[in-house]
Amino acid sequence: MKILVAVKQVAALDEDFEIRADGRDVEADFLIRDLNEWDDFSLEEAVKIKEAAAEPIEVIAVCVGPEEVDESLRKCLAKGADRAIRVWDAAIEGSDPIAIARVLAAVAKSEAPAMLFAGVQSSDHSFASTGIATAAILGWPHAAVVSSLDYTPGAKSAVFRRELEGGLLHEVEIQCPAVLTIQLGINTPRYASLRSIKQAAAKPIEVRSLADLGLSAGDVGEAGSLSRVRRMYLPDKGRAQLIEGDAAQQAKRLADIIREFKGAAA
């Protein structure tokens, strides 16, 4: 039995970054890459289910991206994933979340897992749609922002809870296989020691091409996407100002500004 975990290698901005020449992204040199925080939790959830299960479970991490995402897949292997699959083709560049979902759905079809986990969203682009789009393409039931889960591998359904406004908990039963997007805090992700990451380097990462998955270049990239990034930029500076001086001076200046806004008599 398999649990498929879709992960993403996200980018964080380094100090003093620059925008790429085409104006549609940040220059790659200024990005620090890491496994998406949400995916740390969804992988941990899968590994926990595996460890608690009576029968052997295979946890498979899948990531769409170029060779550099292997680093994040290794982290998944170090934390307990049994296999790692990376899908890449130059044509995938420029895909929107729906196109990425098309790739993930194709992987899900070939692996036929009992469950597919994804993070609620990625910390860099925050579309929060890849997981749900994958469910739509697969025609599987889905749920977003899952904050606790009871699932026994092999069961026909699973019960999960979601947090709603006002502290309400929403308990839902869902038919399997299903796609669940996992919320932060559902568990405590384990630490992958550098030694285990190093050992994971010896494990193979399975690389799939579009052809392997029965997809064509037209299914992905800008050709397969209904949305495209026009530009990425920093808006003009607002009216923020730094108040200098010692605490008393700062307080006085702050009070002056507040009075100014209130329009009260000084």
Add this chain to the structure above:
Amino acid sequence: MSRTDAVTRILFEAFPTAEVRLFYALGYAAIGVFGYGVYVQIRKYRRGAALQLEGSPWSRFTEMVAIVLRHSTVARRDPGAGAAHRLIFYGFVLLFLGTATITLEYDILEPLFGIRFWQGAFYLVFSLILDIAGVALIGGLAFMMVRRGWMRLPKLDYARPDRVPGDPDFDRPHYRREDWAFLWTLLIIGGTGYLLEASRLVWLQARPDVWDSRWWSPVGALIAEGLRAAGLNADGGGLLRHGLWWFHGLLALAFIALIPYTKVKHIFTAAGSLMARDPLAAQRLPRIPEAQEAPGVAKITDFTWKQLLNLDACTKCGRCHEACPARAVGAPLSPRDVILSLREFANATLESGVLPAAAELDVHGKAPGQVAMETLWSCRTCMACVEICPVAVEHVPIIVQLRRKLVEDGAMDPLLTKTLQTIHKTGNSFGESKRKRGSWSKSLPFKVKDARKEPVEVLWFVGDYASFDPRNQKVSQIFAELLHEAQVDFGILFDGESNAGNDVRRVGEEGLYEVLVNANVAALQGASFKTIVTTDPHSYNTIRNEYPDFGAKYPIEHYTSFVKRLFDSGKLKVNQPLKYRTTFHDPCHLGRFNKGYEAPREVLKLLGCEIVEMGRSRANSFCCGAGGGRIWIPDPVGAEKPAQNRIKEAAAIPGLEVYVVSCPKDLTMFEDALKTTGNEGKFVVKELIELMREAIPAARTEEAYA
């Protein structure tokens, strides 16, 4: 059996052959029991992991003998116990040698070769020496009894800070019973020795060869006179002598037989431990061998034979318990109890004929004998325990090996997990961009050289805290100014530098440590310099002592000794002597770890400051609490922190103006503690570098900035 022809030792005189034979039989039995016990102990050590000691066994042996004979380690910080132990030791050794030479003559040399030497003047002098040795032994034992019974020393209290009353191994009263049994047994053996001697004199008072030379055994003779005055006659003396002879003899045989089974074995285990001593035990932690499957220690048999021997060497003297900063603030850790706990565990599992199953050998946990993770994470790896141990128990590597297993299992504080991930990602514990590492130098009126791009004389390894912590950045800027003004050709590695890894290694994350070492070594190899100077004692320790194990041997010194030479050569001059009343806090990694006690004090004196030493200084300096990765783990709310404990100590110095540190982490820890202990305004915490700036203001001319 008669040997009345000359003055000699009376041995089996008047004993029926059967009794002599019985004694020999019991003697052999005692040796047999002793031998079996030794076998069991050696089998226990051999169940530990293999370890090849460095250096020649002969030099290890002679060093051990020198330490034992000098008693230097036993007398440290407890001269009373040192003196008493010296008396017991030398008394015991002389009496043992006396008995051994009698055996040598009576059982070997005389029956085989007809050689006799235990007579005449030799016997008399030896008799006198042994009588004095007996007094030494009894005197030393008496002091130890007073010490245990009446002095109520906290370090001799076996209550554990990592257990609660009611736990089966909370205060271990059997240890106390054993201590007293040990003292009383030796005392009774000594005491009955004198009584035996006296009763023999009374018994043989008619024999001039015995009686006339009685004052060569002054104590025995004195008691004999007393017994005679009390009405004991020769016959009564003979009876008493016979009874005492057996009592004394049996007790002595029992003592010998029980050596390997009781604390008496420290005679051998302490000597062995001292012989196996690693002078860099805490400074240079062991690498994980390539072939080793799992890192660190999970099972008792993962410890090396030497570490198992260390466990047995402990005499529960409590000096580490007293010196430990974690214990001092009530954390659930006493280095003594880590050792004793593991010893109890080793004895319970490894002394049996068949090695128990692996599952029963797990040393991690809360059951008796196991070590809890809270205990292990309380350690600051400050080395206070290793440094003071009289018998060379090396606690720090034991604790770090146990932590390596915890790290592998992810059994640690979530904040520490986060910090390790951050260090992996960014190369620093602040989670700042690598690019920002040298940003503090941007505001200087001159350009700090990039040692990767142009050759420099001195490469300054700045370290995380001095690079990223805003308070310490100011100190870094001053240090750069001072170097610049002293016309030192220096540079830094900018974003080529990573956390040096000292504390990451002491946390137990060896894999990350290796990543950091490799990154730094690559950067160092790409730079051209003559020597490294660092303002960070933690970086100093690991680059100096541990990087060579990774093939990177660089000359490195802490800034204090470097600056001292700048003063000596006139490159830096004090223009405004400071006249402050100061105290100096020895950073663990500069002082205890690397013996850099003098340079900072000499610099302080050059600046014109008065130094008032705290009670705990130099080798006994009290850790600020930041070491061993503890700076990344939150301290329990409400409990005293080591830094607060330390600031209170300093606050007791009348008229103290400046609490001087020479370590970035110290500055952070103690400025915080100064506030939280309510001592703000009474005195200030300053980096030595800041005081240097104050004393050398004239150098800061506009011209220097041009």
